[in-house]
Amino acid sequence: MxxxxxxxxxxxxxxxxxxxxxxxxxxxxxxxxxxxxxxxxxxxxxxxxxxxxxxxxxxxxxxxxxxxxxxxxxxxxxxxxxxxxxxxxxxxxxxxxxxxxxxxxxxxxxxxxxxxxxxxxxxxxxxxxxxxxxxxxxxLEGRDPVTRGGARPGDVVAVCGRLGWAAAGLAVLTRGFRSPGALVDAHRAPTPPYAAGPTAALAGATAMIDVSDGLLADLGHVASESGVRLALRRDAFVVPERLAEVAPALGVDPLDWMLTGGEDHALAATFPPGTALPEGFVALGEVEEGEGVLVDGEPYAGSAGWEHFA
Amino acid sequence: MxxxxxxxxxxxxxxxxxxxxxxxxxxxxxxxxxxxxxxxxxxxxxxxxxxxxxxxxxxxxxxxxxxxxxxxxxxxxxxxxxxxxxxxxxxxxxxxxxxxxxxxxxxxxxxxxxxxxxxxxxxxxxxxxxxxxxxxxxxLEGRDPVTRGGARPGDVVAVCGRLGWAAAGLAVLTRGFRSPGALVDAHRAPTPPYAAGPTAALAGATAMIDVSDGLLADLGHVASESGVRLALRRDAFVVPERLAEVAPALGVDPLDWMLTGGEDHALAATFPPGTALPEGFVALGEVEEGEGVLVDGEPYAGSAGWEHFA
Incomplete structure (x- = not known):
């Protein structure tokens, strides 16, 4: 240089x-x-x-x-x-x-x-x-910004994009492997669903966040900024085949990657009840009165995301 | 942290x-x-x-x-x-x-x-x-941006703000001294004439640049982007007392600091001939047909600014 x-x-x-x-x-x-x-x-x-x-x-x-x-x-x-x-x-x-x-x-x-x-x-x-x-x-094309603070009890919690792929790819690389390629590539560079952001705003999303530190950690910001609880259902998470294949070899529960892995840059949003979710969004739970993020009614036992200086 | x-x-x-x-x-x-x-x-x-x-x-x-x-x-x-x-x-x-x-x-x-x-x-x-x-x-408050490319032959070259103070301060620190305080402070944090930018635009400035790498180096960008020559007059530069006082002790020509020292973030601009220069701007020369930056008709012998990787 x-x-x-x-x-x-x-x-x-x-x-x-x-x-x-x-x-x-x-x-x-x-x-x-x-x-x-x-x-x-x-x-x-x-x-x-x-x-x-x-x-x-x-x-x-x-x-x-x-x-x-x-x-x-x-x-x-x-x-x-x-x-x-x-x-x-x-x-x-x-x-x-x-x-x-x-x-x-x-x-x-x-x-x-x-x-x-x-x-x-x-x-x-x-x-x-x-x-x-x-x-x-x-x-913003004339729209209001969708902040982290607008989720209301009764809203649906939904996600668009990959969860856990980058974390799985990093786990693979950390153990010295270079495959499966799809996971390693996901760690190397994410493929966020950019268009889903404005689409969600148009559909009436009440809150939205980029999943960069892990779904639970980032939804935690939505919960605290909105003053609500986000209640997720474990059975709403469909583990992708790629994650299911490699997880046993690494001794990992693939749901752990999906709930705590960051850097895939999925978009997590809340929508008013009854909203027809925009294409690509999958409902994972509901917004309730309270605080924090629960999975099947309990705090998740895995590590909730990570802080760069933690 | x-x-x-x-x-x-x-x-x-x-x-x-x-x-x-x-x-x-x-x-x-x-x-x-x-x-x-x-x-x-x-x-x-x-x-x-x-x-x-x-x-x-x-x-x-x-x-x-x-x-x-x-x-x-x-x-x-x-x-x-x-x-x-x-x-x-x-x-x-x-x-x-x-x-x-x-x-x-x-x-x-x-x-x-x-x-x-x-x-x-x-x-x-x-x-x-x-x-x-x-x-x-x-x-921009409705105005056109003032680029580096609009200087025209006949325009006046003028500067608002300090030249050479940060360079003098750095020279002082480099030799192990901590005073004069005014120069050392100028190196530690500049005091750019922010308001002079919009004022110059309103006065009709044809080109403008932030002096960050040195006056000659930065005016060189105006010259090349505008396709003109900038002809400066040595006697237009009034050496500030602070620079004149310390320069002999360091064996430096203070004009060298003023022409090649960066980081004071003065604003250099060109104005159409006959423009009443906005407050704080001092005329240093004229725009001519040609290329490059001359001082009294010749390239300046000092080092023309610096590149971070040079």
């Missing part, structure tokens, strides 16, 4: 990229300008650190780029918004191969392309540690 | 903070929502790395927080925009004292308060290296 310099690097990762119409002014100036037609911007940031959130011997740079962008786009979706642009803050060792940085950028553009947004700006700095900080911008 | 956890940390640095009206939804959800009344958002990101951009033995955490935010707010100003919100991506070692993180946050809030914006969101991750990534959002 030292050989091509900061400006050379930015030139390499932005050259020839096509910006969508929402990008009114793209990379290369002091700041970017992005259209936000309804007069509001949704904004969030996620930080990924080499050795903490990814390992370049387990994931290709392209996967890391995809994952960094996906985590952020999922946050935008969880507000019921559509993404409008991305900014990247990159701190990287001076001896980072240019190919690694190009791979990161390639993955970021690939994931951005899934939702049709551009990388509109960024910054690059030398650092002993590789740190990728992505900011996502989004638009 | 490990003792209070990610959520405890976020609670500590946001508790009791007052968000301005533009913050429609502040920290604590998947994403923030910020008002952008004219239907556009200005957005930029800056990354600061411990040991590269700051040293905690030379700068207090509060100064680092101020500096990280100031660099970004200056970028917003350089587009002719006013800031509307800030997001912070923080990567920090697990053994970082909570007081250090609180100091960082205190400085960020202090600098945000200078322009009346809030820290609307963020993310915290464990990392071997302390990295602070700040995203700033801004509003």
């Amino acid at each position: 030292a050989t091509i310099g900061e400006f050379g690097l930015i030139e390499r990762v932005t050259r020839g990229r096509v910006q969508p119409p929402a990008t009114l002014l793209g990379p290369g100036d002091d700041a970017a300008v992005v259209a936000q037609p309804d007069g509001r911007v949704v904004a969030c940031v996620d930080v990924l650190v080499e050795g903490v959130h990814f390992r370049l011997d387990w994931s290709a740079p392209r996967d890391v780029g995809r994952k960094a962008v996906a985590a952020n786009l999922a946050d935008v979706a969880a507000m019921g918004a559509v993404p409008t642009g991305l900014l990247v803050g990159l701190a990287a060792p001076r001896d980072t191969p240019v190919a690694t940085l190009e791979g990161l950028a390639e993955g970021m553009w690939a994931e951005a392309g899934v939702v049709g947004v551009g990388l509109v700006g960024g910054d690059v700095a030398a650092s002993p540690t590789l740190v990728v900080s992505v900011t996502a911008l989004g638009a | 490990a003792t209070i956890g990610e959520f405890g940390l976020i609670e500590r640095v946001t508790r009791g903070r007052v968000q301005p009206p533009a913050t429609l939804l502040g920290p604590g959800d998947d994403a923030a929502v910020v008002a952008q009344p004219d239907g556009r958002v200005v957005a930029c990101v800056d990354v600061l790395v411990e040991g590269v951009h700051f040293r905690l033995d030379w700068s207090a955490p509060r100064d680092v927080g101020r500096k990280a935010v100031a660099a970004n707010l200056a970028d917003v100003a350089a587009m002719g925009a006013v800031p509307t919100g800030l997001l912070v991506g923080l990567a920090a070692p697990r053994d970082t004292p909570v007081a250090t993180l609180e100091g960082l946050a205190e400085g960020m809030w202090a600098e945000a308060g200078v322009v009346g914006v809030g820290l609307v969101g963020g993310d915290v991750a464990a990392s071997p290296t302390l990295v602070v990534s700040v995203t700033a959002l801004g509003a």
